[in-house]
Amino acid sequence: MITTSILFGFGDITAQSLFKHQIITTKTDEKTGEKYEEVEISDYNFARTCRAVIYGMLFFAPISVMWHGKTLPKLKNPFINILERTRMEQHEHSQRKLHFYDSVFRMGIDQLIFPALVWIPLYNTVMVILAQHDDPFGVIKSKLENNWFNVLKASWTVWPAFQLFNLYFVPVHLRIVTANFWATGWNCFLSFVHNTAGHGKGSGHKIEELVDIEDDDQEITMVYD
Known part of the structure; x- marks a missing residue:
């Protein structure tokens, strides 16, 4: 929990x-009555970091231990029957193949279930509640409707290959720590994609904040048409 919160x-x-x-606000000139946009670069948000630390420590770490550390390693590829599995376990070369087949199956189960049904909904729910919005459930519903599939697609471009490597090569007791280091890059990756033309800000598409929950004012001005 401590390691995860720090990362x-x-x-x-x-x-x-x-x-x-870039926080864009629309203002009206008092003299001419014309509207104009004012661009402001956001300062470092300490509260946002605190929310990330709390999420990592109290939610991501315990669930990750139970899933990646306790449950996932016990899953076996069901497409290999008991007789074939017993035969493969008797030879070193076949053991490596069996481990690879099991790792592919575990990666598939992990990537099909957890990002879509656990991590993305949980992250949005926890971060919105910690941000103390006036209508937290409305904000959660809006964010999941707008961003759930976008984040899921981004996740599938980054995590499956890493998770296969993690499950095949890394010992069970080190997998969560390894995933946490990779998640540091994943967080930056999402921010990078979100700030790249054609993928959010400046793209001409309406999009809400993918990664971070800001305060109420920023929650409104972070929406682009």
């Missing part, structure tokens, strides 16, 4: 430092 906090600090947000 989540570090990931958020890195993302805020490398990819600063």
Whole structure:
């Protein structure tokens, strides 16, 4: 829990430092009555880092231990029958093949279930509640409707290959720590994609904040048409 919280906090600090947000507000000139846009670069948000630390420590770490450390290693590829599995376990070369087949199956189960049904909904729910929005469940519903599939697609471009490597080569007791280091880069990756033309800000598409929950004012001005 301590390691995860530190890495989540570090990931958020890195993302805020490398990819600063442009807060765009529409104002009206008092003399001419004409509307204009004012662009402001957001400052470092300490509360956002605290929310990332809390999420990593109290939610991501315990669930990850139970899933990646306790449950996933026990799953076996069901497409290999008992007789074939017994035969493969008797030879060193076949053992490596069996381990690979099991790792592929575990990676598939992990990537099909957890990002879509656990991590993305949980992250949005926890971070919105910690941000103390007036209508948290409305904000959660809006974020999941707008961003759930976008984040899931981004996740599938980054995590499956890493998880296969993690499950095949890394010992069970080190897998969560390894995943946490990779997640630091994942957090920055999402911020990078979100700030790249054609993928969010400046793309001409309406999109809400993918990665971070800001305060109420920023929650409104982070929406682009």
